[in-house]
Amino acid sequence: MQNKIPTHPMEDYLRMDRMPHIWCPSCGLGSIVTAFMKGVKNAGIDLNKLALVSGIGCTGRVAGYVKLDSYHTTHGRAIPFATGMKMANQDLTVAVISGDGDLFAIGGNHLIHAARRNMDLNVICVNNFIYGMTGGQNAPTTPLGAYSSTAPYGNYEQPFNLVGLAAAAGSSYVARWTALHLQRIQDSIEEMAKKKGFCFLEIISPCATVFARKNKGGTGLDLLQDYKRRSSIDHNADPQKIPLDMDGEIVCGVFVNDEKPTFAENVEKGTSRKVKEHPLYVQDRKDQEV
Amino acid sequence: MKQSNLHGEFFMQGNIACAEAALSAGCRFFGGYPITPASEIAERMAFRLPQVGGSFVQFEDEIASMASILGASWAGVKSMTASSGPGISLMLENIGLGIMMETPCVVVNVQRGSPSTGLPTSWGQSDMMQARFGSHGDYGVIALAPKSPQEYFDLTIVAFNYAEKYRLPVFVTSDAIVGHMTEKVYIPPVDELEIINRKYTNKKPGDYQPYTIEPGQWVSDFAKAGDGYLYHSTGLTHDERGYPDMSEACHIQLVNRLIDKIKMNVDDIILLEERDLDDADVVVVTFGTTARTVVPGINLAKKKGIKVGFLRLITVWPFPEQKIRDLAKHVKGFVVPEINMGQIVLEVERCAGGVLTKSLPHPGGGIHDFKDVAKAIEEVAYAK
Missing domain, CATH: 3.40.50.970 (Thiamin diphosphate (ThDP)-binding fold, Pyr/PP domains)
Structure with missing residues (x-):
């Protein structure tokens, strides 16, 4: 009798011909990808109409592994690329998954402006407090005093509070979880996929290979244990008042969940009044499709 | 419609x-x-x-x-x-x-x-x-x-x-x-208007690879997001599936094709305006606005009896290498006026194979004095 060949539980959602992936053992990304795919599936959206855009870095590689229309773009520019996609085809659900360096250092300006416009995008930032792919350099999230390969005497810089920044810039939805809150991540992704407007999720993820090694944090599991010990859930927390540091509390929750018009809705509202009366307006858009 | x-x-x-x-x-x-x-x-x-x-x-x-x-x-x-x-x-x-x-x-x-x-x-x-x-x-x-x-x-x-x-x-x-x-x-x-639209694939999802080049084509057929093809595209060196491939062989093939798809189609891409080239002694190679501002200079040189040809690069890139090589066989030289300090002249020089090529630069903010253009043409025409 032939043994049944065991299949991977995620094989419907992953490019199995690209496995094994390049991520290190104990990295949070594997379980985050699983939670993402389950979340969007639970949202009931057509996965054929879901486009995923990544920037550069460890998290940037997510686009290469998921069975979606997926784009691995330039460093920091995933959000404007995704904005072009969304504005070209409003039927698409467009998600961006990238790292803290990609989205908040080199791409920081794009993030705050997309949030300000309330562009209908789902942005997931996997925050490991460091540049992993390039070997452990300082990130805009590296806690004050933490060691990195470009902060050999400890980091001198104040880190960004990502949820505070995303909320201040005007996001419709802002949440933070650690890579251990997989069910919560999945639920947030589901909410974001259903919700209109700029949705932002920060996921605190362990990087054993560089962040833990530079900071004597032990293994990836030790980091996760530490994040678990430090984390608490408070949906009513003010996102401006919950910055992260080396050993303080990691306040998690859904801090912002607002309803407000998206960029595309504002365009529609503005143009419906004025453009349609203009003599150059083409009434039937299908007539002039090329 | x-x-x-x-x-x-x-x-x-x-x-x-x-x-x-x-x-x-x-x-x-x-x-x-x-x-x-x-x-x-x-x-x-x-x-x-x-x-x-x-x-x-x-x-x-x-x-x-x-x-x-x-x-x-x-x-x-x-x-x-x-x-x-x-x-x-x-x-x-x-x-x-x-x-x-x-x-x-x-x-x-x-x-x-x-x-x-x-x-x-x-x-x-x-x-x-x-x-x-x-x-x-x-x-x-x-x-x-x-x-x-x-x-x-x-x-x-x-x-x-x-x-x-x-x-x-x-x-x-x-x-x-x-x-x-x-x-x-x-x-x-x-x-x-002649409008060309990208060619979308007629393959079914599953059979389609985003970078497979069909015989006789230089680029692959297109699939857009949302059509169910679930393809991947990346700025990394990639194979036919769009998957990253860091091998030397893949890189050689990809970079060559990115160059060759233009190089092998120059006859389709290159647009030129040619005047008086057949019996020209001096050819003025120019493009854009400069092609208008140098005309009085060319006319002045013609009045002085010099046979001046005019080659305007409507397509600047890819550069019309063969055209310059052919002209170089029977002209005395080229004059290249441009509102920069000598960029396209480098290409003309490269293709002229030693035939006299005179740069006529201008850093911008103004245009060439047509008398300078005529003078440059004269210098080339009467060069020893």
């Missing part, structure tokens, strides 16, 4: 003609950032795109603008951005991404005096080598240089056609003179 474009005869500014051409070609997304002397294109698109069901977004910078038009193109919409020197410098990384992902789109560079902030309200032609080599790495590129608002219109349509056909960002390299010049522009009805 209902006409979507503005058609008829107009007294129209060059930059407006460019925007109208984009709309006539089917462009339905524009991402941009204000910059002199290119802003009129963005302003026109902001006004016109909502009228035809398209989208305009003014971004936070030119980096985002360029990234956005790539995304729009992958979502199945023809897209464009327009800028000038400093903005184009910011776009170059994502222009490289467009080259690598093979993304059809159009980038308009209304050149101004450079380097750096240079002469924002004045002109130059000093970004020609930037268009060719600006983004890092080796790749083929197309750049078209209009000399009038009418040609700005015509060439913007050609640029979209080349972008769709050869799957890359195509440059329209105009300048502040053509951009801000107002002349008669005739816009034909949209169904009288």
